Amino acid sequence: MHSRYARFFQFIIIFGDLLLLNGGFLIAGALRFDEINIQETRYYDYYVQLLVFLNMSWLFLSLLFKTYDTRISLVPRKAAGKVLNAFFVHLFILLLFLVVLKKDEYSRLFLIYFYISFFLTLLPWRFYFLRFLKVFRSKGFSFRKVVLLGEGRAVERLYESLKEHPEYGLEFAAYFSDKPVGGVPFLGPESECANYLKEHEIEEIFCAYPSGDERLIRWFRFADEHLIRFRVLPDLGVEHTTGIEIDFHHDVPVLLQRKEPLEHLHLRLLKRFVDVLISLIVILFIFPWLFPILVIGVKMSGPGPVFFRQQRTGLRDDGFSILKFRSMVVNPEADKKQATSDDMRVTAFGRFIRRHNLDEMPQFFNVLKGDMSVVGPRPHMLAHTAEYRALIDKYMVRHLVKPGITGLAQTTGLRGETETTEQMENRVKADVYYIENWSILLDLKIIFTTIYQTIRGSGQ
Numbered sequence: 001m002h003s004r005y006a007r008f009f010q011f012i013i014i015f016g017d018l019l020l021l022n023g024g025f026l027i028a029g030a031l032r033f034d035e036i037n038i039q040e041t042r043y044y045d046y047y048v049q050l051l052v053f054l055n056m057s058w059l060f061l062s063l064l065f066k067t068y069d070t071r072i073s074l075v076p077r078k079a080a081g082k083v084l085n086a087f088f089v090h091l092f093i094l095l096l097f098l099v100v101l102k103k104d105e106y107s108r109l110f111l112i113y114f115y116i117s118f119f120l121t122l123l124p125w126r127f128y129f130l131r132f133l134k135v136f137r138s139k140g141f142s143f144r145k146v147v148l149l150g151e152g153r154a155v156e157r158l159y160e161s162l163k164e165h166p167e168y169g170l171e172f173a174a175y176f177s178d179k180p181v182g183g184v185p186f187l188g189p190e191s192e193c194a195n196y197l198k199e200h201e202i203e204e205i206f207c208a209y210p211s212g213d214e215r216l217i218r219w220f221r222f223a224d225e226h227l228i229r230f231r232v233l234p235d236l237g238v239e240h241t242t243g244i245e246i247d248f249h250h251d252v253p254v255l256l257q258r259k260e261p262l263e264h265l266h267l268r269l270l271k272r273f274v275d276v277l278i279s280l281i282v283i284l285f286i287f288p289w290l291f292p293i294l295v296i297g298v299k300m301s302g303p304g305p306v307f308f309r310q311q312r313t314g315l316r317d318d319g320f321s322i323l324k325f326r327s328m329v330v331n332p333e334a335d336k337k338q339a340t341s342d343d344m345r346v347t348a349f350g351r352f353i354r355r356h357n358l359d360e361m362p363q364f365f366n367v368l369k370g371d372m373s374v375v376g377p378r379p380h381m382l383a384h385t386a387e388y389r390a391l392i393d394k395y396m397v398r399h400l401v402k403p404g405i406t407g408l409a410q411t412t413g414l415r416g417e418t419e420t421t422e423q424m425e426n427r428v429k430a431d432v433y434y435i436e437n438w439s440i441l442l443d444l445k446i447i448f449t450t451i452y453q454t455i456r457g458s459g460q
Contacts (some may be wrong), residue, residue, distance in 0.1 A: 009133060010068040014059065016125055017067075021058055024117035025051055032110040046105040054114075057093055061086040081439025083126055088270050088440060091115060143171040145201065146231075149193060149219060150208030151179040154233035158206060159184045173202060190215075197226060208233035261438045262401055270440065275374050278447075279364045287361075294325055294358060301349040304330040307362060311335070312379035315402045320371040322379060323362040327354050336383050340417050355457045357450070363405045375443045376404025377431035378415075388428075391421055398431040401438075408434040408442075411449040 029047070062068055065086045067079070098106065146162070148155055155175070160183075162172045172185075176193035180186040187196070197205070205223050207230070209215050216232065223230035247254045261267050298306045308326040311319050327350025328334065328343075339346060339354075346354065353359045366372040372379070377398040380388070389395050409415065409430035418424045434442070 013068040013126075013129065014062055016129065017058060017062060017122065018055060020121045020125060021054060021118055022051070024114050024121065025054065027117045028110050028113035031113045032107050046103075050106060053097070054090075054094070058086070058090055061090055061093075065089075079126060079130055080123055081441045083122060084440040085267065085270065087119065087122065088273075089266060092270070092273070143169055144203040145171050145173040146204040146206055147173050147193065147197065147202050148175040148184065148206050148208070149177065149190065150206075150215075150233065151177050151181060152208050152233075153181075154208040155181045155206075156183050158208075158233060170204070173200065194222065197222075197228065202228055204229040204231055206231045206233055258397070259436050260400060262435070267438075271373065271438075271443070272370075274440065274443065275367050278374050279367045282361075282364050283368070287364075290358075290361070294353065294361070297349045297353070298325050298327075301326075301347040302329055308334070311382050312403065313382060313385040313399060314371055314379060315399060317385075317396065317399050319382060320366070320379075322372075323366055325353055325359040325362060326350070327359045335381060338384075338417050357406075357454045360405050367405065371402070373402040373404045375406055375408075375434075375446050376402050377407050377434065378410060379403035388421075388424055392425050392428055394432055395424075395428050397435065398428060401435055406446060406450040407431065408446055411446050411453065 065082050067082045067086050094111075097103070143166075148158065155177070159172060159175070162168070162170050174187040174193075174196060175181075175184050176188055176190050176196070177186065178190050196202075205219060205228055207216055207219050211234070220230050222228075247256050262271065295306050304326055306326060308324045308328075309321050310324070312322045314320040327347060328339070328345040329347060331345050333345075350359070363372055364374075367374055385395075407430070409427040412430060414423070414427045414430055418427065
Protein backbone atom coordinates (compact mmCIF):
# COMPACT_ATOMS: atom_id res chain seq x y z
CA MET A 1 0.00 0.00 0.00
CA HIS A 2 2.77 2.42 0.97
CA SER A 3 4.77 1.78 -2.22
CA ARG A 4 1.60 2.65 -4.14
CA TYR A 5 1.50 5.94 -2.21
CA ALA A 6 5.07 6.64 -3.32
CA ARG A 7 4.33 5.84 -6.97
CA PHE A 8 1.21 8.00 -6.84
CA PHE A 9 3.15 10.99 -5.50
CA GLN A 10 5.87 10.49 -8.10
CA PHE A 11 3.20 10.52 -10.80
CA ILE A 12 1.69 13.70 -9.31
CA ILE A 13 5.10 15.42 -9.37
CA ILE A 14 5.79 14.60 -13.02
CA PHE A 15 2.19 15.36 -14.03
CA GLY A 16 2.38 18.73 -12.23
CA ASP A 17 5.64 19.56 -14.02
CA LEU A 18 4.14 18.81 -17.42
CA LEU A 19 1.01 20.76 -16.56
CA LEU A 20 3.14 23.83 -15.74
CA LEU A 21 5.27 23.31 -18.86
CA ASN A 22 2.22 23.28 -21.11
CA GLY A 23 0.71 26.19 -19.19
CA GLY A 24 3.91 28.16 -19.75
CA PHE A 25 3.70 27.33 -23.45
CA LEU A 26 0.17 28.73 -23.62
CA ILE A 27 1.16 31.85 -21.66
CA ALA A 28 4.10 32.44 -24.00
CA GLY A 29 1.79 32.01 -26.99
CA ALA A 30 -0.72 34.47 -25.55
CA LEU A 31 1.97 37.08 -24.78
CA ARG A 32 3.77 36.71 -28.10
CA PHE A 33 0.88 36.24 -30.51
CA ASP A 34 -1.94 38.03 -28.63
CA GLU A 35 -4.02 34.86 -28.59
CA ILE A 36 -4.27 31.71 -26.49
CA ASN A 37 -3.75 29.33 -29.40
CA ILE A 38 -1.47 30.04 -32.28
CA GLN A 39 -3.40 28.31 -35.04
CA GLU A 40 -3.59 31.57 -36.95
CA THR A 41 0.19 31.81 -37.24
CA ARG A 42 1.79 30.33 -40.32
CA TYR A 43 4.18 28.38 -38.14
CA TYR A 44 1.48 26.46 -36.26
CA ASP A 45 2.84 23.00 -37.16
CA TYR A 46 6.33 23.99 -36.06
CA TYR A 47 5.05 25.07 -32.63
CA VAL A 48 3.11 21.83 -32.20
CA GLN A 49 6.34 19.95 -32.91
CA LEU A 50 8.13 22.18 -30.41
CA LEU A 51 5.52 21.46 -27.74
CA VAL A 52 5.96 17.71 -28.23
CA PHE A 53 9.74 18.10 -28.05
CA LEU A 54 9.56 20.18 -24.85
CA ASN A 55 7.30 17.64 -23.14
CA MET A 56 9.32 14.59 -24.16
CA SER A 57 12.68 16.14 -23.29
CA TRP A 58 11.43 17.28 -19.86
CA LEU A 59 10.02 13.81 -19.15
CA PHE A 60 13.35 12.26 -20.16
CA LEU A 61 15.36 14.66 -17.95
CA SER A 62 13.01 14.10 -14.99
CA LEU A 63 13.73 10.38 -15.22
CA LEU A 64 17.44 10.98 -15.76
CA PHE A 65 17.88 13.34 -12.80
CA LYS A 66 15.23 11.54 -10.70
CA THR A 67 13.61 14.85 -9.84
CA TYR A 68 10.48 12.95 -8.78
CA ASP A 69 12.27 10.84 -6.13
CA THR A 70 11.12 11.86 -2.63
CA ARG A 71 11.41 8.48 -0.95
CA ILE A 72 14.07 9.64 1.50
CA SER A 73 15.03 13.29 1.36
CA LEU A 74 12.49 16.07 1.52
CA VAL A 75 15.10 18.83 1.87
CA PRO A 76 13.79 21.61 -0.42
CA ARG A 77 17.23 22.84 -1.50
CA LYS A 78 18.42 19.39 -2.58
CA ALA A 79 15.19 18.68 -4.41
CA ALA A 80 15.24 22.13 -6.04
CA GLY A 81 18.86 21.55 -7.04
CA LYS A 82 17.85 18.50 -9.07
CA VAL A 83 15.01 20.44 -10.68
CA LEU A 84 17.28 23.37 -11.59
CA ASN A 85 19.86 21.02 -13.09
CA ALA A 86 17.12 19.49 -15.25
CA PHE A 87 15.78 22.96 -16.15
CA PHE A 88 19.12 24.32 -17.39
CA VAL A 89 19.97 21.12 -19.26
CA HIS A 90 16.50 21.31 -20.85
CA LEU A 91 17.26 24.86 -21.99
CA PHE A 92 20.69 23.83 -23.26
CA ILE A 93 19.27 20.88 -25.24
CA LEU A 94 16.67 23.11 -26.88
CA LEU A 95 19.26 25.71 -27.88
CA LEU A 96 21.54 22.98 -29.20
CA PHE A 97 18.62 21.51 -31.13
CA LEU A 98 17.79 24.89 -32.71
CA VAL A 99 21.41 25.61 -33.65
CA VAL A 100 22.28 22.19 -35.05
CA LEU A 101 19.07 21.92 -37.11
CA LYS A 102 19.24 25.62 -38.03
CA LYS A 103 15.67 26.22 -36.92
CA ASP A 104 14.70 29.87 -37.34
CA GLU A 105 10.92 29.42 -37.37
CA TYR A 106 10.57 30.03 -33.64
CA SER A 107 10.20 33.43 -32.05
CA ARG A 108 13.03 34.19 -29.62
CA LEU A 109 10.63 36.27 -27.57
CA PHE A 110 8.25 33.31 -27.38
CA LEU A 111 11.03 31.08 -26.01
CA ILE A 112 12.01 33.72 -23.44
CA TYR A 113 8.40 34.04 -22.29
CA PHE A 114 8.08 30.26 -22.09
CA TYR A 115 11.18 29.63 -19.98
CA ILE A 116 10.48 32.55 -17.66
CA SER A 117 6.90 31.33 -17.11
CA PHE A 118 8.02 27.75 -16.57
CA PHE A 119 10.81 28.74 -14.18
CA LEU A 120 8.65 31.08 -12.08
CA THR A 121 6.00 28.39 -11.54
CA LEU A 122 8.16 25.26 -11.34
CA LEU A 123 10.11 25.99 -8.14
CA PRO A 124 7.13 27.23 -6.07
CA TRP A 125 5.15 24.15 -7.14
CA ARG A 126 7.93 21.81 -6.03
CA PHE A 127 8.51 23.72 -2.78
CA TYR A 128 4.88 23.67 -1.65
CA PHE A 129 4.34 20.09 -2.75
CA LEU A 130 7.34 18.99 -0.67
CA ARG A 131 5.94 20.87 2.31
CA PHE A 132 2.62 19.11 1.84
CA LEU A 133 4.32 15.73 1.52
CA LYS A 134 6.44 16.37 4.61
CA VAL A 135 3.32 17.19 6.67
CA PHE A 136 1.46 14.23 5.13
CA ARG A 137 4.17 11.80 6.21
CA SER A 138 4.68 13.35 9.64
CA LYS A 139 0.98 12.78 10.38
CA GLY A 140 1.46 9.05 9.98
CA PHE A 141 0.32 8.62 6.39
CA SER A 142 2.46 6.75 3.88
CA PHE A 143 4.50 5.15 6.68
CA ARG A 144 6.47 1.96 6.06
CA LYS A 145 6.86 -0.16 9.21
CA VAL A 146 10.43 -1.33 9.80
CA VAL A 147 12.14 -3.80 12.13
CA LEU A 148 15.71 -3.37 13.39
CA LEU A 149 18.05 -6.31 13.84
CA GLY A 150 21.61 -6.49 15.11
CA GLU A 151 24.01 -4.58 17.29
CA GLY A 152 26.29 -1.60 17.38
CA ARG A 153 26.10 2.17 17.10
CA ALA A 154 24.36 2.05 13.70
CA VAL A 155 21.17 0.68 15.31
CA GLU A 156 20.95 3.54 17.77
CA ARG A 157 21.70 6.13 15.09
CA LEU A 158 18.96 4.81 12.83
CA TYR A 159 16.44 4.66 15.68
CA GLU A 160 17.16 8.28 16.65
CA SER A 161 16.86 9.31 13.00
CA LEU A 162 13.46 7.61 12.68
CA LYS A 163 12.22 9.45 15.77
CA GLU A 164 13.52 12.85 14.71
CA HIS A 165 12.51 12.64 11.05
CA PRO A 166 9.02 11.17 10.61
CA GLU A 167 8.91 12.87 7.22
CA TYR A 168 11.13 10.07 5.90
CA GLY A 169 8.04 7.86 5.98
CA LEU A 170 9.57 5.10 8.15
CA GLU A 171 7.92 3.91 11.37
CA PHE A 172 9.88 1.93 13.97
CA ALA A 173 7.98 -1.27 14.83
CA ALA A 174 10.38 -3.47 16.83
CA TYR A 175 14.01 -4.24 17.62
CA PHE A 176 15.45 -7.74 18.09
CA SER A 177 19.00 -8.62 19.09
CA ASP A 178 21.08 -11.02 21.14
CA LYS A 179 23.24 -8.02 22.12
CA PRO A 180 20.72 -5.17 22.42
CA VAL A 181 21.86 -1.58 22.19
CA GLY A 182 20.96 0.72 25.06
CA GLY A 183 18.54 3.49 24.22
CA VAL A 184 16.58 1.46 21.64
CA PRO A 185 13.29 -0.20 22.79
CA PHE A 186 14.05 -3.91 22.84
CA LEU A 187 11.38 -6.53 22.07
CA GLY A 188 13.32 -9.79 22.31
CA PRO A 189 16.21 -11.96 21.11
CA GLU A 190 16.88 -12.53 17.44
CA SER A 191 15.23 -15.97 17.53
CA GLU A 192 11.81 -14.33 18.09
CA CYS A 193 12.09 -12.02 15.08
CA ALA A 194 10.97 -14.51 12.41
CA ASN A 195 7.62 -15.20 14.09
CA TYR A 196 7.06 -11.49 14.63
CA LEU A 197 7.67 -10.76 10.94
CA LYS A 198 5.23 -13.49 9.91
CA GLU A 199 2.49 -12.19 12.23
CA HIS A 200 2.83 -8.47 11.45
CA GLU A 201 2.78 -6.42 8.28
CA ILE A 202 6.40 -5.30 8.09
CA GLU A 203 7.78 -3.79 4.88
CA GLU A 204 11.50 -3.44 5.62
CA ILE A 205 14.21 -5.04 7.78
CA PHE A 206 17.33 -3.08 8.75
CA CYS A 207 20.22 -5.34 9.81
CA ALA A 208 23.38 -4.21 11.59
CA TYR A 209 25.92 -7.04 11.80
CA PRO A 210 29.70 -7.15 11.29
CA SER A 211 30.87 -7.59 7.72
CA GLY A 212 30.85 -11.22 6.64
CA ASP A 213 28.47 -12.33 9.40
CA GLU A 214 26.44 -15.31 8.20
CA ARG A 215 23.30 -13.84 9.80
CA LEU A 216 23.20 -11.21 7.04
CA ILE A 217 22.80 -13.94 4.39
CA ARG A 218 20.22 -15.77 6.48
CA TRP A 219 18.01 -12.73 6.97
CA PHE A 220 18.50 -11.62 3.38
CA ARG A 221 17.05 -14.95 2.20
CA PHE A 222 14.26 -14.81 4.77
CA ALA A 223 13.29 -11.30 3.58
CA ASP A 224 13.16 -12.44 -0.04
CA GLU A 225 11.00 -15.43 0.80
CA HIS A 226 8.51 -13.29 2.73
CA LEU A 227 8.48 -10.29 0.35
CA ILE A 228 10.13 -7.95 2.84
CA ARG A 229 12.66 -5.38 1.67
CA PHE A 230 16.11 -5.97 3.16
CA ARG A 231 18.42 -3.11 4.21
CA VAL A 232 21.94 -3.26 5.68
CA LEU A 233 23.39 -0.83 8.22
CA PRO A 234 27.10 -1.31 7.48
CA ASP A 235 30.01 -0.62 9.77
CA LEU A 236 32.24 0.95 7.15
CA GLY A 237 35.26 1.45 9.36
CA VAL A 238 35.51 5.05 8.16
CA GLU A 239 33.90 8.31 9.16
CA HIS A 240 30.24 8.33 8.13
CA THR A 241 29.05 11.27 6.06
CA THR A 242 25.84 12.03 4.22
CA GLY A 243 27.80 11.86 0.96
CA ILE A 244 28.60 8.13 1.09
CA GLU A 245 27.40 6.21 -1.97
CA ILE A 246 27.76 2.72 -3.39
CA ASP A 247 28.85 2.33 -7.01
CA PHE A 248 29.37 -0.84 -9.02
CA HIS A 249 32.18 -1.97 -11.29
CA HIS A 250 30.17 -4.60 -13.13
CA ASP A 251 28.87 -6.61 -10.14
CA VAL A 252 31.53 -5.53 -7.62
CA PRO A 253 30.26 -2.98 -5.06
CA VAL A 254 32.58 -0.02 -4.51
CA LEU A 255 32.23 2.40 -1.60
CA LEU A 256 32.33 6.09 -2.50
CA GLN A 257 33.21 8.00 0.66
CA ARG A 258 32.25 11.35 -0.81
CA LYS A 259 29.48 12.33 -3.20
CA GLU A 260 30.72 14.92 -5.69
CA PRO A 261 28.00 16.27 -7.99
CA LEU A 262 30.63 18.13 -10.04
CA GLU A 263 32.32 14.83 -10.81
CA HIS A 264 29.71 14.47 -13.57
CA LEU A 265 30.63 16.10 -16.87
CA HIS A 266 27.18 17.56 -17.63
CA LEU A 267 27.09 19.34 -14.25
CA ARG A 268 30.60 20.74 -14.73
CA LEU A 269 29.53 22.03 -18.14
CA LEU A 270 26.43 23.55 -16.58
CA LYS A 271 28.47 25.31 -13.88
CA ARG A 272 30.98 26.50 -16.47
CA PHE A 273 28.16 27.89 -18.63
CA VAL A 274 26.80 29.87 -15.65
CA ASP A 275 30.34 31.08 -14.78
CA VAL A 276 30.98 32.38 -18.29
CA LEU A 277 27.53 33.97 -18.51
CA ILE A 278 27.87 35.83 -15.19
CA SER A 279 31.45 36.89 -15.96
CA LEU A 280 30.49 38.31 -19.35
CA ILE A 281 27.56 40.22 -17.82
CA VAL A 282 29.84 41.74 -15.15
CA ILE A 283 32.67 42.53 -17.58
CA LEU A 284 30.42 44.03 -20.27
CA PHE A 285 27.95 45.95 -18.13
CA ILE A 286 29.64 46.75 -14.79
CA PHE A 287 33.34 47.02 -15.55
CA PRO A 288 33.07 49.90 -18.09
CA TRP A 289 31.91 52.37 -15.41
CA LEU A 290 33.27 50.78 -12.18
CA PHE A 291 36.81 49.94 -13.31
CA PRO A 292 37.93 53.53 -14.02
CA ILE A 293 36.75 54.62 -10.55
CA LEU A 294 38.62 51.79 -8.84
CA VAL A 295 41.76 52.30 -10.95
CA ILE A 296 41.87 55.99 -10.03
CA GLY A 297 41.29 55.17 -6.36
CA VAL A 298 44.12 52.63 -6.26
CA LYS A 299 46.55 54.96 -8.08
CA MET A 300 45.78 57.79 -5.65
CA SER A 301 46.22 55.51 -2.62
CA GLY A 302 49.98 55.36 -3.06
CA PRO A 303 52.82 54.25 -5.34
CA GLY A 304 52.67 50.80 -6.85
CA PRO A 305 50.82 48.83 -9.55
CA VAL A 306 47.04 48.99 -9.92
CA PHE A 307 46.70 45.22 -9.94
CA PHE A 308 48.12 42.74 -7.48
CA ARG A 309 49.08 39.30 -8.80
CA GLN A 310 49.79 36.37 -6.55
CA GLN A 311 50.24 32.63 -6.91
CA ARG A 312 47.36 30.72 -5.31
CA THR A 313 46.45 27.04 -5.07
CA GLY A 314 43.83 26.03 -7.63
CA LEU A 315 42.09 22.95 -8.95
CA ARG A 316 43.92 19.68 -8.19
CA ASP A 317 46.64 21.56 -6.26
CA ASP A 318 47.78 23.38 -9.40
CA GLY A 319 49.03 26.92 -8.91
CA PHE A 320 47.62 29.89 -10.82
CA SER A 321 48.07 33.65 -10.80
CA ILE A 322 45.15 35.41 -9.12
CA LEU A 323 44.29 39.01 -10.06
CA LYS A 324 43.12 41.63 -7.54
CA PHE A 325 43.08 45.37 -7.14
CA ARG A 326 46.02 46.35 -4.94
CA SER A 327 44.75 47.21 -1.46
CA MET A 328 48.09 47.38 0.37
CA VAL A 329 51.32 49.27 0.12
CA VAL A 330 53.97 47.28 -1.71
CA ASN A 331 55.60 45.03 0.90
CA PRO A 332 57.82 41.90 0.99
CA GLU A 333 55.36 39.92 3.16
CA ALA A 334 52.47 39.99 0.69
CA ASP A 335 52.97 36.33 -0.33
CA LYS A 336 53.27 34.98 3.23
CA LYS A 337 51.35 37.04 5.77
CA GLN A 338 47.55 37.30 5.91
CA ALA A 339 45.90 40.69 6.23
CA THR A 340 44.60 41.45 9.73
CA SER A 341 41.77 43.72 10.86
CA ASP A 342 44.21 46.50 11.86
CA ASP A 343 46.90 45.75 9.28
CA MET A 344 49.05 48.85 8.72
CA ARG A 345 49.91 47.64 5.21
CA VAL A 346 46.32 48.23 4.02
CA THR A 347 45.74 51.65 2.48
CA ALA A 348 42.69 53.81 3.28
CA PHE A 349 41.17 53.13 -0.15
CA GLY A 350 42.23 49.51 0.12
CA ARG A 351 40.29 49.18 3.35
CA PHE A 352 37.18 50.51 1.59
CA ILE A 353 37.38 48.14 -1.40
CA ARG A 354 38.15 45.17 0.87
CA ARG A 355 35.11 45.96 3.04
CA HIS A 356 32.90 45.91 -0.07
CA ASN A 357 34.74 43.00 -1.80
CA LEU A 358 35.62 45.29 -4.73
CA ASP A 359 39.29 44.25 -4.68
CA GLU A 360 38.14 40.84 -5.97
CA MET A 361 36.43 42.22 -9.11
CA PRO A 362 39.34 41.53 -11.53
CA GLN A 363 38.98 37.84 -10.71
CA PHE A 364 36.10 37.65 -13.18
CA PHE A 365 38.91 37.56 -15.78
CA ASN A 366 40.31 34.53 -13.90
CA VAL A 367 36.86 32.95 -14.16
CA LEU A 368 36.63 33.69 -17.87
CA LYS A 369 40.10 32.20 -18.35
CA GLY A 370 39.04 29.03 -16.53
CA ASP A 371 41.31 29.19 -13.48
CA MET A 372 38.43 30.02 -11.13
CA SER A 373 34.68 29.76 -10.75
CA VAL A 374 32.28 32.44 -9.53
CA VAL A 375 31.48 30.22 -6.53
CA GLY A 376 33.86 27.80 -4.85
CA PRO A 377 36.38 27.52 -2.00
CA ARG A 378 38.51 30.66 -1.75
CA PRO A 379 42.05 30.01 -3.05
CA HIS A 380 44.82 30.26 -0.46
CA MET A 381 48.40 31.39 -0.80
CA LEU A 382 50.85 28.60 -1.62
CA ALA A 383 52.57 29.05 1.74
CA HIS A 384 49.29 28.59 3.60
CA THR A 385 48.42 25.48 1.58
CA ALA A 386 51.76 23.95 2.51
CA GLU A 387 51.15 24.81 6.17
CA TYR A 388 47.54 23.76 6.60
CA ARG A 389 47.60 20.56 4.57
CA ALA A 390 49.75 19.05 7.35
CA LEU A 391 47.55 20.38 10.17
CA ILE A 392 43.92 20.00 9.06
CA ASP A 393 42.10 16.84 8.06
CA LYS A 394 40.44 17.06 4.63
CA TYR A 395 42.15 20.37 3.89
CA MET A 396 43.21 19.25 0.42
CA VAL A 397 39.67 18.04 -0.41
CA ARG A 398 38.72 21.68 -1.05
CA HIS A 399 40.90 21.55 -4.17
CA LEU A 400 38.70 18.95 -5.89
CA VAL A 401 36.80 21.86 -7.48
CA LYS A 402 37.88 25.19 -8.91
CA PRO A 403 38.39 27.97 -6.37
CA GLY A 404 35.82 30.75 -6.37
CA ILE A 405 35.52 34.51 -6.12
CA THR A 406 33.09 33.83 -3.29
CA GLY A 407 32.10 30.72 -1.41
CA LEU A 408 29.93 29.16 1.25
CA ALA A 409 32.48 29.84 3.99
CA GLN A 410 32.65 33.53 3.06
CA THR A 411 28.86 33.99 3.14
CA THR A 412 28.47 32.24 6.51
CA GLY A 413 30.86 34.44 8.47
CA LEU A 414 33.99 32.31 7.99
CA ARG A 415 36.04 34.87 6.09
CA GLY A 416 38.97 37.16 6.81
CA GLU A 417 41.91 36.47 9.09
CA THR A 418 42.28 32.97 10.58
CA GLU A 419 43.96 33.41 13.94
CA THR A 420 43.56 29.78 15.05
CA THR A 421 43.66 26.37 13.43
CA GLU A 422 40.06 25.83 14.57
CA GLN A 423 38.90 28.78 12.45
CA MET A 424 40.53 27.25 9.40
CA GLU A 425 38.99 23.87 10.24
CA ASN A 426 35.52 25.43 10.23
CA ARG A 427 36.24 27.06 6.89
CA VAL A 428 37.40 23.74 5.44
CA LYS A 429 34.23 22.01 6.75
CA ALA A 430 32.12 24.59 4.91
CA ASP A 431 34.15 24.07 1.72
CA VAL A 432 33.80 20.28 1.91
CA TYR A 433 30.06 20.61 2.53
CA TYR A 434 29.83 22.78 -0.59
CA ILE A 435 31.67 20.18 -2.68
CA GLU A 436 29.44 17.33 -1.46
CA ASN A 437 26.17 19.26 -1.76
CA TRP A 438 26.75 21.45 -4.83
CA SER A 439 23.77 22.55 -6.87
CA ILE A 440 22.92 25.50 -9.08
CA LEU A 441 20.48 26.65 -6.40
CA LEU A 442 23.24 26.67 -3.76
CA ASP A 443 25.46 28.68 -6.12
CA LEU A 444 22.69 31.22 -6.71
CA LYS A 445 22.05 31.52 -2.97
CA ILE A 446 25.75 32.21 -2.34
CA ILE A 447 25.89 34.75 -5.19
CA PHE A 448 22.88 36.73 -3.95
CA THR A 449 24.17 36.63 -0.37
CA THR A 450 27.53 37.93 -1.59
CA ILE A 451 25.84 40.78 -3.49
CA TYR A 452 23.96 41.76 -0.33
CA GLN A 453 27.14 41.61 1.77
CA THR A 454 29.02 43.64 -0.86
CA ILE A 455 26.42 46.40 -0.78
CA ARG A 456 26.22 46.35 3.03
CA GLY A 457 30.00 46.20 3.41
CA SER A 458 31.05 43.14 5.37
CA GLY A 459 34.50 42.38 4.05
CA GLN A 460 37.80 42.86 5.78
